[in-house]
Structures are given as structure tokens and as C-alpha cells.
Amino acid sequence: MGGESGGLPLFKGTLDLLVLKRLSFGPQHGYGIVSWLEARSDGAIDVDDSALYQALHRLEGRKLVAAEWGVTENNRRARFYTLTSRGRAALRDDRDTWEQYVASVGTLLAREEP
Incomplete structure (x- = not known):
């Protein structure tokens, strides 16, 4: 699977969200998840591989996936x-938080004055 080509770094929590x-x-199985991430x-x-399976075990432990x-x-x-109902709710919440974070960072990076 992945890890060798030096792609973009994933910030904490991003892999779980993806x-x-x-x-x-x-x-989907693990290889299918990685293939989707790389293709999209x-x-x-x-x-x-190890990062993906750690994320899957973490999400399973939190009852977000089965x-x-x-x-x-x-x-x-x-x-x-499979995504559980708790996982669907977490995805909605985490996606909203991520979008707010990206917008805020983008606004700060676009500023021209101190």
C-alpha cells in the first residue's frame, strides 16, 4: 500500500476523517480505502499501512466503524x-470543524498586514 512516495503529510485527525x-x-476493506485515498x-x-490500520482500530474502538x-x-x-450511525454523526461534526479550520487558516494566510 502507501507510505513510500513522500505524499502530503496528514495532520492529526485527518486520516480518521478521510x-x-x-x-x-x-x-470497504483496508486496501480499498487506501486505493480510494490515493486515487481521489x-x-x-x-x-x-500501519497508519491506516491504527486509524481503523481507533475508529472501531470508538464505535464509529464496525x-x-x-x-x-x-x-x-x-x-x-462499515460506518456506524455514531460514525455518520462524527463525520458530520468533524467535517464541519475541518471546514471551519480550513477557512480560518486560509483567512489568516491571505492577510497582507501584521
């Missing part, structure tokens, strides 16, 4: 992760 977003479209960011988001074993399209056994 994983929740991906799972809002439906169940045109390769700018490159996630290390996991069950299944079979991939390549006929391999894998854990599939």
Missing part, C-alpha cells in the same frame, strides 16, 4: 469496515 468519508459510500487525491495522499470478515473481489479474505 476514512469516515470513504466509508460513508459503503463498506491524484496521489497526493499516500497512507502507510468490521466483519468477507471476501474481496480477488477472492481473498479481508476485514470489511
Whole structure:
């Protein structure tokens, strides 16, 4: 999976938010999540395997995602992760916070005077 190409750094909490977003479209296994992140960011988001699975375990521990074993399209056994109702609520809240954060930082960076 990812981690070697030197993509953009992920700020604390960003990976969790992105994983929740991906799972809002439906169940997915770890490799599918990483592939989606890399494809949708045109390769700018490159996630290390261990970071992804730490995020998934953290989200599962917080009951934001649920996991069950299944079979991939390549006929391999894998854990599939699904967004829970708590996860959907967290995604809404975290997305709103992220958008406010980005707008505030953008405003500060655009300022021309001290």
C-alpha cells in the first residue's frame, strides 16, 4: 500500500476523517480505502499501512466503524469496515470543524498586514 512516495503529510485527525468519508459510500476493506485515498487525491495522499490500520482500530474502538470478515473481489479474505450511525454523526461534526479550520487558516494566510 502507501507510505513510500513522500505524499502530503496528514495532520492529526485527518486520516480518521478521510476514512469516515470513504466509508460513508459503503463498506470497504483496508486496501480499498487506501486505493480510494490515493486515487481521489491524484496521489497526493499516500497512507502507510500501519497508519491506516491504527486509524481503523481507533475508529472501531470508538464505535464509529464496525468490521466483519468477507471476501474481496480477488477472492481473498479481508476485514470489511462499515460506518456506524455514531460514525455518520462524527463525520458530520468533524467535517464541519475541518471546514471551519480550513477557512480560518486560509483567512489568516491571505492577510497582507501584521
